[in-house]
Amino acid sequence: MKKRPLACVILTAGVGKRMKSATPKVMHEIAGQPMIRWLLQSVEELSPEKIIVVTAPDAISVAQTVKPHLTVVQQKALGTADAVKAALPLIEGFTGDVLVLLGDMPLLSAAMMQSLIETRDQADTGIAVLGVEYKSPPAFGRLVLNPDKTLNRIVEDKDASAEERQIKLCNTGAFCIDGAKLAGWLAKIENTNAQNEFYITDLPAIAARDGSKTRVCLLGDAEEVLGVNSRADLAIVELAMQKRLRKRAMENGATLHDPDTVFFAWDTKIGRDVVIGPNVVFGPGVIIADGVTILAFCHIEGARIDTGCTIGPFARLRPGTHLWPKVKIGNFVEIKNANLHEGVKANHLAYIGDADIGAGTNFSCGAITVNYDGFDKHRTIIGENTMIGSNVSLVAPVTIGHGAFIAAGSTITRDVAPDALAVERADVKQIEGWASSYRKKKSVK
Numbered sequence: 001m002k003k004r005p006l007a008c009v010i011l012t013a014g015v016g017k018r019m020k021s022a023t024p025k026v027m028h029e030i031a032g033q034p035m036i037r038w039l040l041q042s043v044e045e046l047s048p049e050k051i052i053v054v055t056a057p058d059a060i061s062v063a064q065t066v067k068p069h070l071t072v073v074q075q076k077a078l079g080t081a082d083a084v085k086a087a088l089p090l091i092e093g094f095t096g097d098v099l100v101l102l103g104d105m106p107l108l109s110a111a112m113m114q115s116l117i118e119t120r121d122q123a124d125t126g127i128a129v130l131g132v133e134y135k136s137p138p139a140f141g142r143l144v145l146n147p148d149k150t151l152n153r154i155v156e157d158k159d160a161s162a163e164e165r166q167i168k169l170c171n172t173g174a175f176c177i178d179g180a181k182l183a184g185w186l187a188k189i190e191n192t193n194a195q196n197e198f199y200i201t202d203l204p205a206i207a208a209r210d211g212s213k214t215r216v217c218l219l220g221d222a223e224e225v226l227g228v229n230s231r232a233d234l235a236i237v238e239l240a241m242q243k244r245l246r247k248r249a250m251e252n253g254a255t256l257h258d259p260d261t262v263f264f265a266w267d268t269k270i271g272r273d274v275v276i277g278p279n280v281v282f283g284p285g286v287i288i289a290d291g292v293t294i295l296a297f298c299h300i301e302g303a304r305i306d307t308g309c310t311i312g313p314f315a316r317l318r319p320g321t322h323l324w325p326k327v328k329i330g331n332f333v334e335i336k337n338a339n340l341h342e343g344v345k346a347n348h349l350a351y352i353g354d355a356d357i358g359a360g361t362n363f364s365c366g367a368i369t370v371n372y373d374g375f376d377k378h379r380t381i382i383g384e385n386t387m388i389g390s391n392v393s394l395v396a397p398v399t400i401g402h403g404a405f406i407a408a409g410s411t412i413t414r415d416v417a418p419d420a421l422a423v424e425r426a427d428v429k430q431i432e433g434w435a436s437s438y439r440k441k442k443s444v445k
């Protein structure tokens with residue numbers, strides 16, 4: 001069958017009251033990206049001619065996030081049908097399929113959207129509705145079927161009779177509608193209902209009067225339409241997404257010692273034979289090559305980690321970190337905006353910020369780069385095979401030449417020549433016998 005052109009309208013203009021938030025609901029993040037981006041990713045797989053996001057008047061962040069897709073403002077949240085109406089000027093004359101989706105369902109897959117579109121392929125079918133069956137339905141619209149299993153009408157939970165509430169088959173909120181008919185049908189919707197809203201769910205009954213059938217496409221996995229109405233829902237959807245990301249990491253050849261405690265971002269890239277211990281959190285922008293080991297309790301964001309590195313336990317890698325092959329980062333080490341070349345070691349208690357460290361250098365326990373002077377950030381450049389001793393402060397901007405040794409406890413404020421030893425240390429004064437006489441004094445009362 002010839003594929004009809006497709007346009008998609010996504011509704012996000014509702015009030016989202018239950019989130020108790022100054023942020024538009026669809027901007028709340030799931031695995032590190034706004035939930036609307038998840039839905040858009042799935043929609044984009046279908047390559048529609050147009051994607052139109054209907055937003056509330058003040059939702060500038062939503063318009064920014066969904067670019068390059070179009071946005072249109074629904075001036076007042078008068079209901080889901082009114083929201084679709086707001087998008088009509090952008091699909092004027094469009095006679096293909098109009099896919100209408102609710103913006104708060106980030107888990108809905110492209111495959112399910114495709115089945116919904118295909119459901120409309122049958123003769124005389126003006127609308128396809130994505131339905132889902134629950135043993136005890138939430139406050140969703142109920143699908144009232146005709147004897148031939150086509151849809152008679154949808155009744156909203158708030159408008160349903162006790163008998164209608166017994167129906168298990170519910171409206172997910174996703175529709176595929178004949179674009180040639182949409183505007184005419186929408187014009188007939190009224191708001192005489194419990195919420196005085198214009199319901200998109202009135203469309204099937206109106207289409208029926210026009211001689212057009214509505215068919216139901218049954219959703220296989222109810223998890224796909226988990227919606228976000230509250231912070232509790234947000235946590236449930238986050239967990240569902242994390243389960244998918246964990247599964248994907250393992251399928252791609254990573255070992256997760258305790259998958260339930262590892263948190264990925266939407267874009268985390270992980271190679272093969274990567275081992276990840278318990279309680280590891282990935283923020284956005286992490287790329288991990290093959291054969292990397294990440295021990296327990298690490299937090300990693302915006303970092304590239306090359307093959308054979310070992311990280312943690314208890315390490316923090318911040319944005320702009322690039323670890324070249326076989327770098328070793330130990331416990332309580334923080335790295336930001338820094339290049340650590342092959343084989344560098346920073347095994348304990350160190351801060352490395354705004355730095356370039358040459359291959360083979362050892363950055364000892366308690367050593368730090370002093371990168372911030374209260375106003376500006378400065379860089380520290382360290383050559384290859386140097387030895388940065390324990391408790392060294394490298395006050396940037398500063399350059400340490402190849403092969404230099406920096407003695408423990410030194411505060412380095414000037415450049416150090418290659419192969420030199422730099423020591424900055426006061427002479428040790430010793431008073432012989434002081435300790436024993438002090439103890440004696442303290443014990444005699």
Ligand code: UD1
Nearest residue numbers: 011012013014077078079080083103140141171172173199
């Ligand atoms: C809606 C459906 C219900 C379905 C349920 C599934 C209607 C009338 N009801 O109910 O049948 O079972 O979803 O979750 O459609 N929105 C706007 N403008 C508005 C109102 C809403 O853009 O004026 C957007 C919201 O931002 C949201 C979506 O539409 O993304 C759904 O709105 P919501 O109020 O949550 O509808 P439900 O009561 O959940």
Ligand code: CA
Nearest residue numbers: 104227228229
């Ligand atoms: Ca909802």
